[in-house]
Amino acid sequence: MEDGSQSCSIVVFSGDMDKVMAGFIIATSAAAMGMDTTMFFTFWGLKAIQKGTPTGDGLFGKMLSLMNRGGIERIGPSRLNMGGMGRWMFKKMMKQKGVATLPDLRQSAVDLGVKFLACQMSMDVMEITCDDLIPEVQDIVGAATYIASAQQSHITLFI
Amino acid sequence: MEDGSQSCSIVVFSGDMDKVMAGFIIATSAAAMGMDTTMFFTFWGLKAIQKGTPTGDGLFGKMLSLMNRGGIERIGPSRLNMGGMGRWMFKKMMKQKGVATLPDLRQSAVDLGVKFLACQMSMDVMEITCDDLIPEVQDIVGAATYIASAQQSHITLFI
Amino acid sequence: MEDGSQSCSIVVFSGDMDKVMAGFIIATSAAAMGMDTTMFFTFWGLKAIQKGTPTGDGLFGKMLSLMNRGGIERIGPSRLNMGGMGRWMFKKMMKQKGVATLPDLRQSAVDLGVKFLACQMSMDVMEITCDDLIPEVQDIVGAATYIASAQQSHITLFI
Numbered sequence: 001m002e003d004g005s006q007s008c009s010i011v012v013f014s015g016d017m018d019k020v021m022a023g024f025i026i027a028t029s030a031a032a033m034g035m036d037t038t039m040f041f042t043f044w045g046l047k048a049i050q051k052g053t054p055t056g057d058g059l060f061g062k063m064l065s066l067m068n069r070g071g072i073e074r075i076g077p078s079r080l081n082m083g084g085m086g087r088w089m090f091k092k093m094m095k096q097k098g099v100a101t102l103p104d105l106r107q108s109a110v111d112l113g114v115k116f117l118a119c120q121m122s123m124d125v126m127e128i129t130c131d132d133l134i135p136e137v138q139d140i141v142g143a144a145t146y147i148a149s150a151q152q153s154h155i156t157l158f159i
Numbered sequence: 160m161e162d163g164s165q166s167c168s169i170v171v172f173s174g175d176m177d178k179v180m181a182g183f184i185i186a187t188s189a190a191a192m193g194m195d196t197t198m199f200f201t202f203w204g205l206k207a208i209q210k211g212t213p214t215g216d217g218l219f220g221k222m223l224s225l226m227n228r229g230g231i232e233r234i235g236p237s238r239l240n241m242g243g244m245g246r247w248m249f250k251k252m253m254k255q256k257g258v259a260t261l262p263d264l265r266q267s268a269v270d271l272g273v274k275f276l277a278c279q280m281s282m283d284v285m286e287i288t289c290d291d292l293i294p295e296v297q298d299i300v301g302a303a304t305y306i307a308s309a310q311q312s313h314i315t316l317f318i
Numbered sequence: 319m320e321d322g323s324q325s326c327s328i329v330v331f332s333g334d335m336d337k338v339m340a341g342f343i344i345a346t347s348a349a350a351m352g353m354d355t356t357m358f359f360t361f362w363g364l365k366a367i368q369k370g371t372p373t374g375d376g377l378f379g380k381m382l383s384l385m386n387r388g389g390i391e392r393i394g395p396s397r398l399n400m401g402g403m404g405r406w407m408f409k410k411m412m413k414q415k416g417v418a419t420l421p422d423l424r425q426s427a428v429d430l431g432v433k434f435l436a437c438q439m440s441m442d443v444m445e446i447t448c449d450d451l452i453p454e455v456q457d458i459v460g461a462a463t464y465i466a467s468a469q470q471s472h473i474t475l476f477i
Contacts, residue, residue, distance in 0.1 A: 008306075011340075011344075011475070013336075013337065013340055013477075015397075018172075018202050018203075019172065022170075022172055022201065022202065022317075025280070025302050026170075026302060026305070026306070028302075029301075029302035029303050029305070029306045030306050032303070033303060033306050033307070033310075035306070035310070042340065043336050043340065044336075044396075044397060058414070060407055060410060060411045060414075061411070063407070064407075064411075068397065078203075079174075079203060079227065089219055089222070089223075090284070092219060093219045093220070093223075093284050093285075093286075094284055096217070096219075097280075097283045097284050099280060099283070099284055121343070121415075121417060124415045124417070125408070125411050125412055125415050125417055126411075127411075142347075143343050143344060143346075143347035144347050144350070144351060146344070146347070147326075147344070147347045147348050147351050147353070147473070148351070150472075150473045151351075151353070151472055151473065153472075153473075154309075154310055154312075154315075155306070155309045155310065155312075155315045156315055156472075156473045156474060156475060157170070157315060157316070157317040157475070158317060158340075158475040158476060158477050159172075159317050167465075177331075177361050177362075178331065181329075181331055181360065181361065181476075184439070184461050185329075185461060185464070185465070187461075188460075188461035188462050188464070188465045189465050191462070192462060192465050192466070192469075194465070194469070237362075238333075238362060238386065248381070248382075249443070252379070252382075252443050252444075252445075253443055255376070256439075256442045256443050258439060258442070258443055313468075313469055313471075313474075314465070314468045314469065314471075314474045315474060316329070316474060316475070316476040317476060318331075318476050
């Protein structure tokens with residue numbers, strides 16, 4: 001890792017469509033401008049890097065998966081979701097305006113070299129395994145890895 | 160722009176009264192302490208710099224405007240809003256305690272030289288035009304402008 | 319305070335169990351890695367450093383306390399709370415996985431020397447007094463103190 005002013009570190013805690021999108025837009029822009037960019041997906045943010053298959057081993061994990069299924073195509077906005085209507089409406093509006101979809105944005109991030117890291121502890125708690133994540137995730141890490149990276153970063157965000 | 164330690168860059172993504180207020184308080188404090196301060200209003204945060212007139216061109220834009228009318232006087236807190244009761248109660252409590260109102264805080268930010276930038280892409284998606292924003296907004300920009308500014312900033316926040 | 323790369327400054331605005339937990343995990347990790355770490359509790363985040371006794375003086379303050387009682391044991395997650403069921407389920411899952419509880423995490427933060435600061439203005443508005451806070455809180459401060467600390471910090475987050 002080079003000079004700190006060249007790095008960007010984003011914690012994606014939220015699993016809301018609009019916030020995840022903001023995260024990917026910032027990450028791809030930073031990477032496109034030559035910044036060494038890392039996204040740490042934790043808690044609900046893990047949904048953005050899950051395959052979308054059912055998860056969970058024990059009762060609670062299965063319940064959680066049922067109520068809060070991951071997968072980037074399933075997530076709704078933080079406001080006005082209205083039982084999925086909001087997600088549909090936003091997708092429609094974004095398409096009309098020529099904005100990239102969430103899966104496309106995520107792919108751009110990968111193509112631009114954005115590093116995807118997943119939080120070990122929240123995966124454990126939510127009973128999400130390595131196999132539940134998309135293969136583009138580079139590593140499953142603890143908070144210490146995040147801190148070590150954020151220490152070197154000029155832009156640090158929690159989304 | 161001078162030395163990075165003298166700059167503060169805040170993304171205002173949220174449109175909740177309490178979070179927008181936190182954003183303005185941090186921004187005015189930073190500016191009062193001599194920091195070169197920029198606020199990037201995006202997604203729901205755009206409500207804080209809208210005039211409050213109805214917006215939207217197509218059906219979805221109009222619907223969005225109806226359900227989520229902008230304007231700094233209309234927004235409610237992230238919790239306990241209870242159909243507007245929370246907004247009224249918070250305003251009442253803030254007045255009792257001598258805390259500046261949201262419009263006053265925003266004006267202070269302007270007076271202290273805080274730069275207001277609006278996100279082009281979310282304006283497009285939400286069908287908000289330049290004319291829907293207060294004249295104090297200095298520019299309508301893309302994510303690259305945000306990154307370029309945040310790269311120079313010592314304090315970077317996402318609210 | 320030493321060199322900026324050695325400091326971490328976290329605004330805890332949210333009062334949600336999961337976000338507060340993320341805040342404490344980041345803070346303890348940073349402190350454990352030798353960073354000079356400060357947490358600024360403001361608005362709903364104050365709940366994480368309240369004793370949990372009823373607060374408020376006037377009618378609004380009492381109402382707020384009733385609807386939004388502080389205390390780290392009472393707070394629920396930002397999603398799937400379902401009238402307290404979510405809190406219970408998360409606690410259960412965290413225990414099963416050997417994750418530290420919120421009170422334990424907070425104590426670790428104290429033991430590792432994380433500095434707890436409370437926001438004067440939000441305490442005033444919410445009618446929370448010094449006596450309502452746990453004794454580990456080191457000071458009650460204004461936004462200027464936050465800015466002065468964040469200016470020196472390499473990691474700046476708003477949670």
